[in-house]
Amino acid sequence: MSPLDIGRRLIAQAQHIVVFTGAGMSAESGVPTFRDAGTGLWAQFDVSQLATPQAWAHDSELVWRWYAERAAGVRATEPNSGHHAIAALARDRRAAGGSVRVVTQNVDDLHERAGLDEVCHLHGSLFAPRCDQCSRPAALDAALRAELSACPACPGRVRPGVVWFGEALPIHAWDYAEAAFDTADLVVVVGTSGVVHPAASLPETAALRGVQVIEVNPEASELTRVNLRIKTTAAEGLPLLFA
Numbered sequence: 001m002s003p004l005d006i007g008r009r010l011i012a013q014a015q016h017i018v019v020f021t022g023a024g025m026s027a028e029s030g031v032p033t034f035r036d037a038g039t040g041l042w043a044q045f046d047v048s049q050l051a052t053p054q055a056w057a058h059d060s061e062l063v064w065r066w067y068a069e070r071a072a073g074v075r076a077t078e079p080n081s082g083h084h085a086i087a088a089l090a091r092d093r094r095a096a097g098g099s100v101r102v103v104t105q106n107v108d109d110l111h112e113r114a115g116l117d118e119v120c121h122l123h124g125s126l127f128a129p130r131c132d133q134c135s136r137p138a139a140l141d142a143a144l145r146a147e148l149s150a151c152p153a154c155p156g157r158v159r160p161g162v163v164w165f166g167e168a169l170p171i172h173a174w175d176y177a178e179a180a181f182d183t184a185d186l187v188v189v190v191g192t193s194g195v196v197h198p199a200a201s202l203p204e205t206a207a208l209r210g211v212q213v214i215e216v217n218p219e220a221s222e223l224t225r226v227n228l229r230i231k232t233t234a235a236e237g238l239p240l241l242f243a
């Protein structure tokens with residue numbers, strides 16, 4: 001039996017599925033990943049100049065422009081068939097009394113635009129800008145404007161709503177993710193290198209609890225050792241896995 005056939009059987013038997021996604025989930029929509037050789041964002045840009053609190057303090061204009069460009073880039077793309085397959089599985093399983101919860105490391109909104117009404121963004125969102133002092137949410141269109149804007153309520157400035165290296169994950173998102181993984185009877189990991197913690201520890205902890213972890217990735221990752229890997233891409237593999 002192929003890994004895909006085994007995976008389909010596990011999906012059919014599962015009641016509470018967690019889908020854990022990384023940048024590879026959106027690659028076939030044209031959104032660059034971070035670490036793919038040559039094309040990854042960290043191969044083209046210096047993370048220390050763009051994705052840390054120190055970078056923001058040093059050159060907010062540069063950081064803001066980079067994230068606004070990424071937000072505009074995401075808005076110019078569409079969810080791929082993998083995003084749609086996850087949303088369809090969530091609808092079907094909810095109708096049958098089960099659950100599918102999506103915990104993503106991604107900061108794009110493609111899961112939502114594919115029809116998911118609940119997505120846990122562990123690393124924040126390009127579309128949730130907020131004040132860097134009082135954390136007041138800013139208007140969504142601020143995310144797409146190239147110039148910095150002031151907070152209307154305090155002397156702060158509107159910052160990208162993403163989690164930078166060295167920052168804590170949003171506690172509400174982490175609590176949601178832990179609870180989802182704690183009650184899952186199957187985990188599907190899609191498109192992540194599994195190198196960034198604490199996010200990557202979630203599927204590892206589930207595997208230690210005896211939960212089956214299926215990985216959809218054309219390449220091996222840091223999580224491959226704990227799961228059944230289906231060597232395919234998100235857009236090609238998920239419609240087959242969830243059919």
Ligand code: APR
Nearest residue numbers: 022023024027033034035105191192193196217219233234
């Ligand atoms: N389908 C499935 N997987 C894919 C595809 C695809 N079409 N294309 C690439 N991949 C896989 C790669 O093989 C790799 O394992 O997606 C993974 C992408 O890994 P990264 O670029 O490291 O992205 P990710 O794991 O999401 O990074 C985690 O790092 O920089 C931080 O905050 C950022 O959330 C991000 C975190």
